[in-house]
Amino acid sequence: MRLVVVGNGMAGARLVEEVRARDPRMPITVFGAERSRPYNRVLLSNVLAGTARPDQVRLVTPGWYAEHDVTAVLGTEIVAVDRDAKEVVAADGRREPYDALVLATGSEAVVPPIPGVERALAFRTLDDCRAILAAAATARRAVVVGGGLLGVEAARGLAGRGLPVTLLHLADHLMDRQLDPEAGQVLGQTLAGLGVRIKTGVTVVEVLGGAGNRPAGVRLADGEIVDGELVVLACGVRPVTGLAAASGLKVGRGIVVDDELRTSDPAIRAIGECAEHDGTVYGLVAPAWEQAAVVADLITGYRTGSRYRGSRPVTRLKAKSVELAAMGETHVDETTDSGAEVVRFSHRARGTYHKLVIRDDRLVGAILVGETPVVGTLTQLFDRGGRPLPGDRAGLLFPGVTGPPVADSPVRMPDSARVCRCNDVTKGRIRACWESGARDVEAVAAVTRATTGCGTCREAVEGVIGWLREQEGATA
Structure with a gap:
């Protein structure tokens, strides 16, 4: 099985890692239009702000491809797919055969057609x-x-x-x-x-x-x-679909795929920002990485029943003096939508606005602007859409004040709670890493990839590690 990946961004690079983790021998060739090694696009604003250097947002080390027997062709654009011959054609004339082809072409910036x-x-x-x-x-x-x-x-x-x-x-x-x-x-x-x-x-x-x-x-x-x-x-951005369209694949807003991330050609799959699944194009990193794991399962035979059923994306921004999270239904017409229960708190002078949207006693949407200690808990409740909410709604926003504390601290957080959404890392997995000798954030990240996506979970990971350190000290 020869795998060719077109696109070496956050989706394509993760797919290569996931495949290699499952199959150490499968021949892999990845093409990237950019000359740079894969980097975390989500953290580029930190590079702009001067809080991170370009080398600190890299996704793979310089020697990773060679060490893992992956052929990486950087700075080379794929201009055509010969589906009959099962080959991709590069701008320099190179033709690369494939048995499985994955398009991870991402998206491109929208440039308005205005003078100058x-x-x-x-x-x-x-x-x-x-x-x-x-x-x-x-x-x-x-x-x-x-x-x-x-x-x-x-x-x-x-x-x-x-x-x-x-x-x-x-x-x-x-x-x-x-x-x-x-x-x-x-x-x-x-x-x-x-x-x-x-x-x-x-x-x-x-x-x-x-x-x-x-x-x-x-x-x-x-x-x-x-x-x-x-x-x-x-x-804004738009999915890069030109290659797929020119190859005769079905294209809507993105490259149309099914639950196995297959396009209209079963030998070709698509993941990330270029893919359209069930009518949705996701512009966030967590869905792209979830899709990469499913494709890796399927093409290696590691888990043949693996399927992608869609994502529940959460938009996060956490920077100095600016924090926000938005998830699910955030625009509700309360005058006509009788099925929605809305809980809202606003304190503009402090830069705080919190809004919860509840249907059938389940959290289906939320907006959190400004610092809030309950963002982790609310994200967990949103992820687990089937879990009923406590009767005291205000207690969801002000834990321990109007009602019992919610499980947002490491002490009360169950091991099944997701600490890092981008990489699906739970508190229990962090605990297992700690018990195996990973004693700081960098060591845990090296094993689990926690904190390497949007970066907003770093504080939570540090909190779990600090709590584990205190627990160890208390029992010593």
Whole structure:
């Protein structure tokens, strides 16, 4: 069985690791259009902010491919799939045969077709990040176009370097896909406190030119000029499906796949941001990694009954002074939706907004903006959609104040509780690692990959390790 993987990003690289963990001999060739080794795209905002170096967001060590007998062809784009011959064709003319082909082509930045847009920089790849940092070194002001998750992260990162930033967004509030209006406004106030000027409900119609073909700012639809020697585009992403479409595979919003992640050609599968499963394209890392594990199970024969049934994604942002989580149903019309019970708490002065959406005594959605000690518990309740909630709803947001404490500390957390969602690592697995000699976060991460996804679970992992250390000391 010869496996070829097209795409060496977070989905493709994880698939290669998962396959090699199950089968040490299967011939594997992976093609990556970028010259860089795989890196964690989720953490690029930390590189922008200066809290992480590019080498700290790498997903594999320099010698991993050679050590594990994987052929990695980097900086080479695959331009065609010859399904009859079962070969992929590279831009340099190379043809690589396959028995199993997995497309992990990811997504690409949306670039609006406006005059002067070539003067702006997209924020999507590590090379994009390097270009933005180089431009930021001499810029006096920055403009970020797009107030979704990526735009918020870019604005926060640049502001963290002391650069005045204006964040422009087409919708009436930030992160409108994940947050309701009040949550978006609270998030906006938090960012404003960090030095980010925010303008919502605006349309950028031109990127203006300055000296040396650098940008001088942007023009809005109402004629207003927003100055900035650095213009960053964070206008969303779209699945990269051109290769699949040209190969005759079924394509909708993404490459259409079934529960075995097979495309309309059974010899070809697709995972990650380019894949559309059951009408959904997931733009987060946890679903991509769940899909990679299923494909690895199937093509190696390790677990032939493995199936992907969809994910319950949680959007997280945890950075200095900015914390939020959004999951499930967050937009509910309470005037017409009689089946939804909504629990809400807002304290704008403190940058706090919490909202729970409950149906049939189950948590089906939540928004948490600002620091909250119960995000882990609520995520667990959302993950386990079949578990009834306690009668005291306020106790879910204020544990130990209006009701009994919830299981969010390591002491009360069951071993089955998921600490790291991206890599499906439970408290029990961390305990097992500890008992096997892994005594710090880095050692636990090396075994379980906890903290290597979105990075927001690091504090929780540290908490479990600290509790285990205290337990050991108490029994010594």
